[in-house]
Amino acid sequence: MNYTIKDVAKKANVSIATVSRILNNQKGYSEKTKRKVLEAIEELDYHPNAIARGLINKKTSTIGVLFPALSSMLVTELLAGIEKAAHQLGSSVIVCHTESNGSKTMKYLQLLNEKRVDGIIFTSEILKEEYYEFIQKMNIPLVLLSTESRAYSVPYVKVDDRHAAYSAAQYLIKKGHTRIGMISGNQNDLIAGKPRIDGFKDALMDHGLSVDDSRIVCSEGFTFADGIKGLKKMRQQAAEVTAIFAASDEIAFGAISAAYQQGIRIPEELSIIGYDNLSIAEMSIPPLTSLAQPFYEMGEKAANMIFDMINGEQLVESRIMPHSIMERSSVAEKEE
């Protein structure tokens, strides 16, 4: 069905070596033979077999990407960015959905090893020792996306969560709020949980506001349901709060829904700022002001880093991506 290099060679009356040279535009042939061969390639609509190439070159032009969940909305944007950059550089991406499951992750790594991918992008999760060791043995580049590692020196791409959370809280403060609460993610999550809480506290302290733990309600995760529960709890523990920093847009959505249920008007009675700035942020009522992470660009960047490393670059620096605040209508100016 598919022609091989032999067919081309025969048709052009040259050896397969010559065809190969032309294919890989090395030197060592006349213009005339080149034309002849190109013609044959054209006529047969020949395309080299990437598998055979991979076998000999030890390079498959394929990278693997590990995601804890494929359903979370932010994954889509990361993946879109990765895929775009990869394709631009002639590579493909294999998606792996680990469900944050250790043995599943190891199985995927094994698979990616057998498939001889050129590099791995590991996203949104703690890089366990087991994973790291294995990838070390695979001896291919690794970059961390939307996560980082304290234990190992692996290049990463992420925003500075602590700093970003600081910015979000500061935004609320600048708007005149003094009694500010936070519905956080899981405080044991050292990547996306704890740092955002810390940044929140930093901002309050730096601006001379007292940090009252009853105004911080910690959730299990970053979901809509967590947001609903979170707001209810907040109203019980700290009804005096006039503004809330939600550690994710989904939490913010949940909080808005719960607030609506309780007849609390947003932003008049309660301001809310989200985190992530997913596409849903514009869809809430009122539209959600949110701390924006540039997911698409982060994905692109991570992919570009991987390819730099694949191409032999030794020193690739980690990237702290800039965050910003997407102002919409869920935060009101507070007059004292």
Next chain:
Amino acid sequence: MNYTIKDVAKKANVSIATVSRILNNQKGYSEKTKRKVLEAIEELDYHPNAIARGLINKKTSTIGVLFPALSSMLVTELLAGIEKAAHQLGSSVIVCHTESNGSKTMKYLQLLNEKRVDGIIFTSEILKEEYYEFIQKMNIPLVLLSTESRAYSVPYVKVDDRHAAYSAAQYLIKKGHTRIGMISGNQNDLIAGKPRIDGFKDALMDHGLSVDDSRIVCSEGFTFADGIKGLKKMRQQAAEVTAIFAASDEIAFGAISAAYQQGIRIPEELSIIGYDNLSIAEMSIPPLTSLAQPFYEMGEKAANMIFDMINGEQLVESRIMPHSIMERSSVAEKEE
């Protein structure tokens, strides 16, 4: 870095053929040598090179999936389903993001051809002649997901859009509504646009309601912005409408937002039913009643079909997946 079959053979004092036999559990060796070889494999932590295998077996255990957009939320669920089924069967999935762009799509198909994927899942778009012809030449299985082809006989997995739209409209009718409008997608979209409009009309007619074209506003696409525009237009053209069928959840979200802006209460003054039942549906205020498509299962099914075909099954039937109505709170009982 990675050991080869030769290393194993040497270590176990057998030939590579024997190792290969054991690896592929064929017959032709004693229990004793099997143990010996397995031990060597274990000790070296040997794993066969999938690339080399692919070259000779002409089977890469990899499938390609084409999506028009990676950003739409429903894609994620389809992909999650595909990925799960594929991984269960020992295959990987390469994602391709065509942006509905013809030449990009062709480039991807070319790439998948060179990478010798075992099959292709084509989603959510019209299968153009050019694509079809090319895949025919590749001579690998193809299944359509969330789309179908009139022109070619290609197995597909989707819900019956016309029927599903009928159900959604019927639901509104059963709730007592008689003046019902629709904010549709693009009417020129023969897959997801037109059929839903037709189904909507069918339901009205079957229930003795007149079909008034001014109550059907057609959008360009299925987005939030389309929903906003759609609702405004609807209020101008057909303010008497008490219930609206939105052709997507995003449209429904937009309509809800616009309604809120105009001070229209949902569902008291206006009922809305969405379509898709994405995870955001539960996040609106009020939570959105929506016609549910089982995306995850559709993805799984499509993947399973591809693998059946890869394994030589000749006759795989297309699947019309069941739809259902996820009742939440955006539709009110209408008393006459």
Next chain:
DNA sequence: CTGAAAGCGCTAACAT
């Protein structure tokens, strides 16, 4: 400038 030949890591006849 060009071709013959070895070999990437594996499977599958074909021998023994």
Next chain:
DNA sequence: ATGTTAGCGCTTTCAG
């Protein structure tokens, strides 16, 4: 039951 050998489709010495 096991080994030898010829490829899969390609790249890359090494000759000429």
